[in-house]
Amino acid sequence: MKQILLIISKEWVGFIKSDKWIFLIYGILICAWGFLISNNMHSLSSKTGALWLAFFSVIISGNFSNTAFVAERMSGALEILLTSGLSRKSIVLGKIFFIVIMSTIMGTLCYFIALGVRTAKGDSFQVLIRLIPLWKIILLYASACFLNATCGAWLSVRVKSPRLLPFVNLMVLGIIVVSHELLSYKIGLSLWSLSMVMTFVGLIFYLFALRDFNSERVLQPLVY
Amino acid sequence: MTTSSKSIFVQDLYKRFGDKRVLNGVNLELKEKTIFGLVGLNGAGKTTFIRLLLGLLNPDRGSCSILGINPSSHSPLLYKRAGVVLEHNGFFSNLSVMENLHFFAKARDVSESELHTYFEKYWQETDIGKDNRPVKYFSRGQRMQCALCRAFLGFPEVYFFDEPVVALDMEAYRKFCDLVKVAQTKNATILISSHQLDTIEELCTSVGILEKGVLTIVQELEKKKSREQWTIKTECNDNVKKVIEEVTGYPTYYKNEKWQLVIAKDSENVVPELVSTLVSMGCLIKEVKLDKMSFRDSIQQYYDEKK
Numbered sequence: 001m002k003q004i005l006l007i008i009s010k011e012w013v014g015f016i017k018s019d020k021w022i023f024l025i026y027g028i029l030i031c032a033w034g035f036l037i038s039n040n041m042h043s044l045s046s047k048t049g050a051l052w053l054a055f056f057s058v059i060i061s062g063n064f065s066n067t068a069f070v071a072e073r074m075s076g077a078l079e080i081l082l083t084s085g086l087s088r089k090s091i092v093l094g095k096i097f098f099i100v101i102m103s104t105i106m107g108t109l110c111y112f113i114a115l116g117v118r119t120a121k122g123d124s125f126q127v128l129i130r131l132i133p134l135w136k137i138i139l140l141y142a143s144a145c146f147l148n149a150t151c152g153a154w155l156s157v158r159v160k161s162p163r164l165l166p167f168v169n170l171m172v173l174g175i176i177v178v179s180h181e182l183l184s185y186k187i188g189l190s191l192w193s194l195s196m197v198m199t200f201v202g203l204i205f206y207l208f209a210l211r212d213f214n215s216e217r218v219l220q221p222l223v224y
Numbered sequence: 225m226t227t228s229s230k231s232i233f234v235q236d237l238y239k240r241f242g243d244k245r246v247l248n249g250v251n252l253e254l255k256e257k258t259i260f261g262l263v264g265l266n267g268a269g270k271t272t273f274i275r276l277l278l279g280l281l282n283p284d285r286g287s288c289s290i291l292g293i294n295p296s297s298h299s300p301l302l303y304k305r306a307g308v309v310l311e312h313n314g315f316f317s318n319l320s321v322m323e324n325l326h327f328f329a330k331a332r333d334v335s336e337s338e339l340h341t342y343f344e345k346y347w348q349e350t351d352i353g354k355d356n357r358p359v360k361y362f363s364r365g366q367r368m369q370c371a372l373c374r375a376f377l378g379f380p381e382v383y384f385f386d387e388p389v390v391a392l393d394m395e396a397y398r399k400f401c402d403l404v405k406v407a408q409t410k411n412a413t414i415l416i417s418s419h420q421l422d423t424i425e426e427l428c429t430s431v432g433i434l435e436k437g438v439l440t441i442v443q444e445l446e447k448k449k450s451r452e453q454w455t456i457k458t459e460c461n462d463n464v465k466k467v468i469e470e471v472t473g474y475p476t477y478y479k480n481e482k483w484q485l486v487i488a489k490d491s492e493n494v495v496p497e498l499v500s501t502l503v504s505m506g507c508l509i510k511e512v513k514l515d516k517m518s519f520r521d522s523i524q525q526y527y528d529e530k531k
Contacts, residue, residue, distance in 0.1 A: 003331070010316065010327050017318040017358060076312020080374075083278050084331040085304035214298065216281045 003086045007094025008101070011068055015102065029059060030106055034113025038121075050132055050140055050191055051177060053111055054198075057144040058173055060106050062166040064099040065152025070162040079219065088213045092153055096206065099149035100142060107141040132191065140191050143198040144173060150205035157212040160220065176201060230289075231256050231382050231413035232277065237286035239272055246272045248437030249286070254413050254430075256381070259404060261428035262417040263523060268434045270417040271311060274384050277415070278308065291382055304332045307375035307383040307407075313367040314374075317360035321352050321370055324359060325377060334378035346403065347373050350396070365391040369399075376403045383407060383414040389423050401427060425519035433526060442526075454495050457511040458502055 037052045072078040081091055111134075119125050148169045155165050180194045212218065232254040239247040246269040254260050264270050275281040277288055279295030279302070288295060293302040315324050322343070329339040347353040352362070352369045359370060368391050375383060383404075389397055404414060404427050418424055424431060431442040499509060515521075 006327065006330050010319075013323060014316055014318040072316075075314075075317065076310065077314045077316055079280065079310055079312065080308065080314025080371075082280065082298075083303045083306065083308045083310075084328055085300050085333070086331045087300050088298055219275065219280055 003090035004094040004097060007086065007091055008098045011095060011098040014067075026060075026106065030110045031113055033059075034110045035117055037111065037114040038117035050137055053107060053114075053137065053141050054144040054177065054194075055170075055173065056107055056110055057103055057141060057148050058166060058170045060103040061099050061145045061148035062152060062169050064102055065149055065156065065165065065169075066162070068095040068099060069153055069156035070165065073156060073162075073218075082218065089210060092206075092209055092213050096146070096149045096153055096209075099152070100145045103145040103149070104138065104142045107145065108138060111137055111141070136191055136195075140195045140198075143195040143202065147173060147176070147198040147202040147205070150202045150209055154205045154209035154212060157209065157217050157220075172201070173198075230254060231258070232260075232288075232290055232415065234277070234288040235286055237273075237276060237288060238284045239269070239276060239281065240284055245437055247276070247283075250434075250437070250439045252432065252439060252441075254415070256411045256413050257408055258430060259408060259414045259416065259428045261424035261431040262415060262434060262439075263419070263421065263424060263431060264417075264434035265527075269437060270434055271386055273434065273439075274310070274386050274415070274417060278306070278384060305381045307377070307380045309368075309371045309375045309385045309388045311386055313359075313371040315359045315367060315370050318358050320356050320358055321373065322356070324370065325374065328374050328377060332378055332380075338378060342377060342379075343373075346376070346399070350399065363391075365393055365396060368392055369396050372396075372400055372403070376407065379407055379410050379412065381412055383412060385414070385416045385418070387418055387420075388416060389418060389420050397423075421520045421523055433523070435527075442522075453515055455511070455513055455515050456495070456499065456502070456509065459508045459510065 033052075033056045037056075040052055069078075072081065082088060115125065115128055118128055151169050151172055152165055155168055156162060159165065159168070176197060177194065180189060180197060183189055230253050232252060234250055234252040237247050237250040238245075250273065252260075262270050262273065272281060276283055277290060277295060279298050282296050290302055291305055293299050295302060315321075316327070319327070325339060325343065328334075329336070343353065347369075350369065352366050352373065355362070355366075359367060362370065368388070372388060375385070375388075389400060392400060401423075404416075407414060414427075416424065416428065432439045433442060434440075495512065499512060502509060
């Protein structure tokens with residue numbers, strides 16, 4: 001646990017010391033996506049709004065995965081990190097936790113912006129919050145982030161060309177969401193089950209990532 | 225000497241990438257206080273060898289142990305006791321030197337006070353010690369200094385340096401040499417891979433040449449350093465070359481479009497007789513001189529003889 005916290009704190013310091021314009025870009029992204037979701041937050045399309053938020057995780061988690069996994073591999077920092085005295089498991093877990101925590105915070109902010117926009121347009125906050133409970137939305141979003149983070153961790157080692165990473169993330173999330181929606185027409189699945197499926201698939205990706213981080217694949221040359 | 229008493233023990237190590245065989249049965253035993261220089265041409269497999277020793281790559285065959293631990297186990301216990309400088313400096317670019325060092329100190333279980341004592345004693349007065357900016361703003365040489373600073377942190381028991389002096393200025397180079405000697409006095413085992421043969425000559429107590437996947441240990445390095453030799457440069461044909469080699473038993477080799485005959489200083493009594501023989505065979509003697517042979521020349525000669 002101590003080692004995982006050490007990795008999380010390292011990632012955090014690295015993030016807050018990023019160039020200032022990165023925060024501006026994140027700010028713009030969160031606001032823009034918040035406005036987008038706000039258009040899908042009425043009684044008929046509340047689920048669509050929640051799914052829009054899930055897809056926001058591809059952008060945010062994908063970007064954090066790039067910094068935490070791909071950029072470190074490219075700079076050679078990962079090679080040194082692997083020989084730093086920390087276990088490989090805590091390195092992978094620490095980075096995944098950091099990505100999930102940061103992405104979830106940003107997604108929550110995005111959702112509150114959407115709520116704010118609707119409220120400003122005259123909708124009742126109480127009604128909006130009752131359409132889909134907040135914890136369900138956050139759980140859905142966090143599980144999507146977990147899926148993207150673990151998929152990113154695995155792909156950062158598996159694929160030679162990491163620029164494909166966000167596309168594959170988008171594809172994986174898309175397949176899961178579309179399959180879930182198709183099934184839900186037949187047997188009436190809820191967002192809760194979608195969260196569970198994404199978490200389960202994320203766990204599988206995590207095991208793949210762990211296996212590849214313990215192999216020499218972690219050193220294969222990158223093509224950018 | 226048992227395996228566990230050796231800091232680095234490598235037995236019959238094989239590694240190939242696809243069709244290319246990089247290591248072809250490498251053996252090596254290094255005790256504590258040894259500074260081992262690893263030399264070889266580009267692509268000889270030096271970096272691969274170091275990565276295998278660190279468990280970053282897995283051998284196809286053979287075994288190795290570092291401080292009695294199999295590196296393929298990726299044991300944090302091993303890495304906490306090893307200082308590493310690889311191809312890239314490996315510092316986190318958004319963090320300052322001190323922030324990076326804090327991270328690595330915690331990862332290696334080096335105490336805060338030990339970190340500060342070490343930094344103040346060895347690095348405070350250097351340019352990286354006075355610079356609080358993130359490492360991304362540093363020059364290549366400064367980044368290499370950061371990597372060295374990290375490697376010696378806590379003075380671990382074993383060190384792996386892959387081209388550690390590239391881009392270092394004179395002051396930083398001197399700092400590196402001093403720290404290597406300090407580590408040696410603390411009974412560390414140090415492996416330095418470098419093309420900078422002057423560094424190898426200055427620091428190392430033994431040297432290995434990695435060529436075609438095989439590690440040849442240069443015994444008695446002291447004798448290789450700065451030895452004297454006679455060189456006879458002559459123009460002659462292949463037949464004469466064979467006769468000379470058969471008669472004298474000395475190696476001759478083709479260098480700079482001239483046949484060159486090298487004779488050790490302790491056999492100098494044969495030089496007048498040999499020159500006379502060569503002249504009688506119709507060879508044109510271009511030069512006869514006594515050289516002081518540097519370590520660089522010794523290594524060069526090794527490769528020339530191989531050709």
